[in-house]
Amino acid sequence: GNSVTQMEGPVTLSEEAFLTINCTYTATGYPSLFWYVQYPGEGLQLLLKATKADDKGSNKGFEATYRKETTSFHLEKGSVQVSDSAVYFCALSASQAGTALIFGKGTTLSVSS
Amino acid sequence: GAVVSQHPSWVICKSGTSVKIECRSLDFQATTMFWYRQFPKQSLMLMATSNEGSKATYEQGVEKDKFLINHASLTLSTLTVTSAHPEDSSFYICSPSSGKLNEQFFGPGTRLTVL
Numbered sequence A: 001g002n003s004v005t006q007m008e009g010p011v012t013l014s015e016e017a018f019l020t021i022n023c024t025y026t027a028t029g030y031p032s033l034f035w036y037v038q039y040p041g042e043g044l045q046l047l048l049k050a051t052k053a054d055d056k057g058s059n060k061g062f063e064a065t066y067r068k069e070t071t072s073f074h075l076e077k078g079s080v081q082v083s084d085s086a087v088y089f090c091a092l093s094a095s096q097a098g099t100a101l102i103f104g105k106g107t108t109l110s111v112s113s
Numbered sequence B: 001g002a003v004v005s006q007h008p009s010w011v012i013c014k015s016g017t018s019v020k021i022e023c024r025s026l027d028f029q030a031t032t033m034f035w036y037r038q039f040p041k042q043s044l045m046l047m048a049t050s051n052e053g054s055k056a057t058y059e060q061g062v063e064k065d066k067f068l069i070n071h072a073s074l075t076l077s078t079l080t081v082t083s084a085h086p087e088d089s090s091f092y093i094c095s096p097s098s099g100k101l102n103e104q105f106f107g108p109g110t111r112l113t114v115l
Helices: none
Strands: A003-006 A011-013 A020-022 A025-026 A034-040 A043-050 A058-060 A062-065 A075-077 A086-092 A107-112 B004-007 B011-015 B019-025 B031-040 B044-051 B067-070 B076-081 B090-097 B110-114
Touching: A003 A086, A011 A020, A020 A107, A025 A086, A034 A058, A034 A062, A043 A062, A043 B067, A062 B110, A086 B110, B004 B090, B019 B110, B031 B067, B031 B076, B044 B067, B076 B090
Parallel strands: A011 A107, B011 B110
Antiparallel strands: A003 A025, A020 A075, A034 A043, A034 A086, A043 A058, A058 A062, A062 A075, A086 A107, B004 B019, B019 B076, B031 B044, B031 B090, B067 B076, B090 B110
């Protein structure tokens, strides 16, 4: 079946450090890939997405490239801020309409000044 | 993105009581509704899927008689936790979908605490 694996956290960084959160997936067909962010006490927010191989999703300085050859969708940011502290979820959507998103376990990011 | 509301945002109840959570899609028609549960420091686990006007399909291990889902209209779905127990304490998140590929949105969640 379809699944998402993301790196275990927590990830602790200093402000302005480079961030990478690894995400790999297993899926049949051609899934779409997503990164969601959950700030403390809040609901999920879509951060970025990519719907086909080699697409790059980007938002708020975060980027992720859909790599079909390595089945990966790693999240990166060149310079993190304290306000980026949150839980980040990688997710995939199967290529069929009407199927639910499948989430990874989430990675907690903590950025200190 | 779409506007999705959930009510209540948090609720505390006594063991044995029932709690109803409402999810409304305010600016689009949700032909499909997904309900997720998130335990502390864990990921979202899909509980059930419902299509408007049809009975919900539950994931393995989720009791359909305990978690009653109603999806009677394209803008409203409800999840009722019946005879709640402390182990049902969790964050419940609705996720309406228009049925089109990659059109799935999320409500802000309801935190349920059962004493």
